Structures are given as C-alpha cells and as structure tokens.
Amino acid sequence: MTVEIRIPTALRSYTGSAARVSVGGETVEDALAELVDSFSELGRHLRDEQGKLRSFVNIYLNDEDIRTKQGEATALGDGDVLMIVPSIAGGNEAEAGSRS
C-alpha cells in the first residue's frame, strides 16, 4: 500500500521541510517506521523511550483517530492519508517554563 503522511509545521524541521511524505506499508506501524527510517530525528518526537507513541502526538487515518480503531495495527488501504497532529499551545509567546 502507498499512503501519504502529512507532517505538521512543528515537525517539518525534522523532514527537511517536507509537508507530505509518501510511504509504503500494510499497517500504520509500518508506515511510521518507514517515515522514521527516512527521517531519524523525527523518531524521538513521535515515540517515547519505551517506543510508545507519545501522548501529545495523535495519529489520524483519514479523519479517524487510530486510538478509536486498532491503534498502530490498523490496516492501511491504497491512497489513505495519515495525519500527525501534535498538541500546540500558541498563542505567540514561549511555552511556560521554557526559554527560546
């Protein structure tokens, strides 16, 4: 299966500015693995030290949250769109407690 992954602005600095990346795979997990193979820096933004998807990063298959389907085991169909949707706080100022 070939699917398109949409990369949010907040994570595009780890994909060489690419907003859309085409990958192959039978499941959501396969597709994300291929994405991280191509852009290794993205890995730690998507998964924690235990390899679990981070709780402030949601993955949608078309318009459905994969948590309401079979999670990362959800099967993909040709032409599906995966969206990575991280939480954003802004506003316009620095996040509380961080400097920039």
Add this chain to the structure above:
Amino acid sequence: MSEENLPALNNEEIARYSRHLILPEVGMEGQQRLKAASVLCIGAGGLGSPLALYLAAAGVGRIGIVDFDVVDVSNLQRQVLHGTSGVGTSKLNSARARLSDLNPHVQVDTYEEALNSDNALGIFADYDVIVDGTDNFPTRYLVNDACVLLDKPNVYGSIFRFEGQASVFNYRGGPCYRCLYEEPPPPGLIPSCAEGGVLGILPGIIGVIQATETVKIILGKGTSLSGRLMLYDALEMDFQQLKLRKNPECVICSDRATQTELIDYVQFCGAPSTEASEPQRFEEISVQDIARRREQGWQPFILDVRKQAEADIVTLGADTLIPHEEVGERLAEIPRDREILVHCKMGGRSAKAAQVLGRAGYEGVFNMTGGITAWATEIDTKLPTY
C-alpha cells in the same frame, strides 16, 4: 433562560443589531439571548483580540477578560484589539477602551491576574461560556479541567506558525481537551511559537471561528464543533475536520474520572523529561563576561543556532549559522580545536545545541546567557531586538 425572562432591547440596540434581527436564526429572541449571555475570554492576545471584538460587536451582554500583560509593540502585528497609543499600558485597559467604544451596551469585566488553580473556579463560575485563547499548556489544561468541573463549554483555539486548531470541548456531553491530548509535551520537545513565529492573520481566522462557535452556543443554533477538531493550514489554505471522541478512560470527564479537583498545572506541564535530567555539558556565560573577555583578545568560534530569517534581522557576525536542530548532524562544520560560543535569541535553543556539542565530546563550549537579545539590551544597544 426562558423567553419571558430575557432582557428587552431599547431602540438604539434594535437599530444597532438590525442585521441580526432580520436573520430568522437570530431574530429578536436570539439577540436577547446574546444580551443575557456572559462569556469569559482567557487572554487578550492574538486569539482574544478578534474574539472579543466580534463578541462585543454581536452584542454579548457581559464579556470577561483575564490577562496580566502589557501591550508590546511586537503584539500589534496580530493583536488587533490594541493600538500603537496603548503600547506600554495594560492590555485590559486597552481592551476595555476599545470594546466600550465599539459597543457601549456591553459590560466588560476584567481580571488582571494570572489564572491559576486558586482563582479559576471562582472566576469561571460567573460565566456561561469560557473561551480559551491562551498561549501555554499549563493554562490550557487548567481551563479544560475547570470547565469540566463546573460543566461549562470550553471553546478552544490554538495556533502555531501557519497552522491552527479549533474545537468545542465539554459541551453537551462531548469530549474534553484531555480526551484529545491526555498530557502536554515535556518542555522543549515541540518548538515554541517564539522560536517559530506566527503569521499575524492566523489568530484572526482561529479567533473568529471561536467567536462563531460561542455565538452558536448562546443561540442554540447550528451544529457545533463539539466532537470535531478543525485544522487550518494558512499556507495551503486547507481546512481539515477530524473526528474527536470522548475517551472512556479520561481522567477528568469520563465516568471513571479519577481527578475531582484542580491540580498544580505548572508542575503537571513542566516535569523535566529524562532527556533534561542529563548533566549539563557546557558552561553558561553572561554577555558582560563575553564583552570583557573579548576586550582581552578572546576569539571563540561563534555559532549562531537561530534560523536564517532571524539572522537576516540582526547578527553578531557569527562564524557560521546552523539551526539548533541540525547541529548534531553538522558537527563537521564546527572546529574541535577552538572554544565555541553558541548563541540564539534568548539562550534556550543555544543551550540545547551546546549540550549536543558537549555530548559529542567538544570541550570549551559556552552558551551566551540571554542570547542576542541580552547582547542588544546590555552591550550593543544600537542593535535591534525582535
């Protein structure tokens, strides 16, 4: 409120709201509902500006605003509630003056304080709808939890660079913010807006979506954004709707909720990640010390880890520019036989880059505390700040 208890409109109000009154979906009863309604805006910034302006114009009877900032000239690129004459004054004074001029029939109540777990429930209790126009995670979780505990709708909007999100939480049994995101990111993992900038018009779009949802809730008309997350991408001019469901395990809004009161949200959002607990592998150095040492002939390799767009505004004549997230992959461009002085705008990104260098075995790595902003404020005051 039943129809017979709704406040009457006087002739001036009837003239002012005539384009609403002839809309069947609003009409006299709807306009009276707006007059009877109270809405609390959290923040009078980018999102709060268009929101408060449109709610006041629409005739919402009482508008509360929580903010404790002062108008800064860099706000005016997007915070259209304020003007040049208000720079340096309280945002609340500026907001009250503008809203009262726009519509003297609206009562504006202001709260010049930081929203926290001690005051939130007391302030929220007096309002029908809460609108979240804040700019940080601790306040977002606080607003969400307080709305759930008091059973009030939370009209949500958030922005980053060219992208925005909007939804309505905790409305008629719908999902809450924690159903969408259980936990905030640890500080530093997602770039902040001050690093990334924001298109000035973007909060206009998202704030007006929030105003629209607020008015629909008051009127009881249409289909609300509850159960949907609206994503907007200004560069692509693309709106996407995602389905949002209640999390049956949600700690605050589900039947199995374990949290029954407000918590310490700064701690909740700021707990250091394991990455952050690693020992510091570089030295901090103040701009005064740098100036003194440079006078004595110190010539470190200067590494600017900001974006090119920032270097186009002002630079310290760095030896090279490598955005902080690329430093780890571009070590070949950084000499190992010289001391390294790393700087960014405020000192946060450069600290991360300095740590990457220290971890890679570099010795004599210094982070410019306060960044180029401190340099421009304390050493070379001819330089612009941004």
